[in-house]
Amino acid sequence: MTEADYQEKIPNNVDLHEDRRLQRALESWQPNFLNWWESMGPTLPTEDVYLRTAVNVGREGWAHFGHVAMRDYRWGIFLAERDENRRIGFGQHKGEPAWQQVPGEYRADLQRLIVIQGDTEPASVEQQRNLGATAPSLYDLRNLFQVNVEEGRHLWAMVYLLHAYFGRQGREEAEELLHRNSGSAEAPRILGAFNEETPDWLSFYMFTYFTDRDGKYQLGTLKESAFDPLSRTCEFMLKEEAHHMMVGTTGVDRVVERTAQVMVENETDDVAALGVIPLPVIQKYLNFHYSVSLDLFGSETSTNVANYYTAGLKGRWLEERRRDDHKLTDDSIMVDSLTPDGEIGHTEVSALTGLNTDLRREYIADCEGGVKRWNRILADAGLPQRLRLPHSAFNRKVGAFSGIEATPEGEILTASQWEQGKGQWLPTDTDKTFIRSLMRPVHERGKIAAWIAPPRQGINGKPFDYDYVHLS
Numbered sequence: 001m002t003e004a005d006y007q008e009k010i011p012n013n014v015d016l017h018e019d020r021r022l023q024r025a026l027e028s029w030q031p032n033f034l035n036w037w038e039s040m041g042p043t044l045p046t047e048d049v050y051l052r053t054a055v056n057v058g059r060e061g062w063a064h065f066g067h068v069a070m071r072d073y074r075w076g077i078f079l080a081e082r083d084e085n086r087r088i089g090f091g092q093h094k095g096e097p098a099w100q101q102v103p104g105e106y107r108a109d110l111q112r113l114i115v116i117q118g119d120t121e122p123a124s125v126e127q128q129r130n131l132g133a134t135a136p137s138l139y140d141l142r143n144l145f146q147v148n149v150e151e152g153r154h155l156w157a158m159v160y161l162l163h164a165y166f167g168r169q170g171r172e173e174a175e176e177l178l179h180r181n182s183g184s185a186e187a188p189r190i191l192g193a194f195n196e197e198t199p200d201w202l203s204f205y206m207f208t209y210f211t212d213r214d215g216k217y218q219l220g221t222l223k224e225s226a227f228d229p230l231s232r233t234c235e236f237m238l239k240e241e242a243h244h245m246m247v248g249t250t251g252v253d254r255v256v257e258r259t260a261q262v263m264v265e266n267e268t269d270d271v272a273a274l275g276v277i278p279l280p281v282i283q284k285y286l287n288f289h290y291s292v293s294l295d296l297f298g299s300e301t302s303t304n305v306a307n308y309y310t311a312g313l314k315g316r317w318l319e320e321r322r323r324d325d326h327k328l329t330d331d332s333i334m335v336d337s338l339t340p341d342g343e344i345g346h347t348e349v350s351a352l353t354g355l356n357t358d359l360r361r362e363y364i365a366d367c368e369g370g371v372k373r374w375n376r377i378l379a380d381a382g383l384p385q386r387l388r389l390p391h392s393a394f395n396r397k398v399g400a401f402s403g404i405e406a407t408p409e410g411e412i413l414t415a416s417q418w419e420q421g422k423g424q425w426l427p428t429d430t431d432k433t434f435i436r437s438l439m440r441p442v443h444e445r446g447k448i449a450a451w452i453a454p455p456r457q458g459i460n461g462k463p464f465d466y467d468y469v470h471l472s
């Protein structure tokens with residue numbers, strides 16, 4: 001595969017110049033995208049930022065690093081290399097050649113899946129637009145902008161599919177992706193978690209850990225798709241997502257590390273007055289972001305998702321590693337449910353209708369990894385406190401437990417008990433005000449805010465005190 005030509009208006013590895021109509025359609029969407037970026041993207045004015053730009057999709061050297069003015073960032077279209085012999089890995093079409101075009105019967109469903117994925121990408125840029133003004137270091141500021149430009153590129157990835165394969169309807173949907181906005185009253189983003197604010201950096205790290213990770217799992221299922229262009233697009237997006245995961249994981253690491261350090265130095269748990277974030281507040285933010293991210297996986301059972309799987313549109317996480325028939329017509333799975341007398345329980349359903357639960361289970365196991373890591377930091381500091389993931393019934397708005405309230409331990413509460421107790425489990429206005437009071441920008445090279453530890457490594461082999469961002 002050839003490297004993208006950055007002289008072209010829209011850098012790409014899909015031979016865009018061979019399809020003039022498509023090229024013109026995307027070129028007419030491009031100024032709308034740039035308008036959206038100017039009006040809804042990062043608000044902090046910068047001269048340039050040390051950014052990674054995708055240039056190729058191969059294993060080695062797929063990206064280029066350098067200082068670029070953000071408005072001149074080149075959002076390109078990249079699909080992973082095509083495997084001419086790729087066959088469908090699951091569902092009723094298992095073993096047939098992967099589709100290079102959209103089968104008419106699955107057109108509406110595929111378009112919907114692409115629109116839902118596409119809607120999350122610009123949403124997170126909108127949610128994070130004001131964070132630059134309070135960045136704890138230039139290193140963090142650079143990472144924020146890296147995540148932002150790549151979410152912008154992921155929007156391009158989905159818009160390419162809509163334009164290339166879904167005709168006029170696809171082009172209309174591509175426009176709508178720029179018209180809906182996070183938190184808007186008239187035209188909100190499609191999914192709940194993407195209409196929540198990301199008002200501070202603790203929220204940003206929690207978002208990139210928990211909510212971006214949901215994105216990783218959704219992309220993982222679409223990577224399995226029988227529709228080959230979608231599969232190849234998602235495969236490459238997952239490569240970029242790895243950095244977003246790193247930002248979240250190490251961001252929370254560094255917050256916990258700094259808190260632990262101040263706790264030990266001062267022999268107290270009560271560290272708010274010392275300018276760092278107390279562990280109970282970190283736990284509340286974790287509870288919030290984890291629970292809203294669980295909602296993103298949808299109901300425990302879904303006939304839509306069963307149909308998507310059978311049709312070959314959307315597979316399971318690491319489908320090829322599953323040791324079963326990849327059709328699941330005779331299998332079953334246990335899913336969360338309420339018992340007839342309103343207790344938290346489980347029921348057995350067909351494996352196909354329980355696929356959301358299967359994906360959520362993979363996700364939860366992955367999230368446990370983060371908690372383990374953060375607890376190791378506490379243990380290494382000699383502290384007895386531990387962080388934990390709340391119960392799947394806690395603070396849910398979607399699925400079997402949306403009608404009840406429960407503690408993070410999974411004990412059912414009455415409405416009034418919940419009202420009384422929720423301030424212990426979810427960030428209160430006081431907590432949010434406190435966190436905001438810590439969010440003072442440190443835009444000086446090599447310096448860092450007092451509430452967070454510096455990273456162990458810089459970006460692309462550069463040191464922490466590198467000039468990652470030049471402000472204007």
Ligand SMILES: [Fe+2]
Pocket residue numbers: 121150151154215237
């Ligand atoms: Fe993304």
Ligand SMILES: [Fe+2]
Pocket residue numbers: 151212215241244
């Ligand atoms: Fe992401």
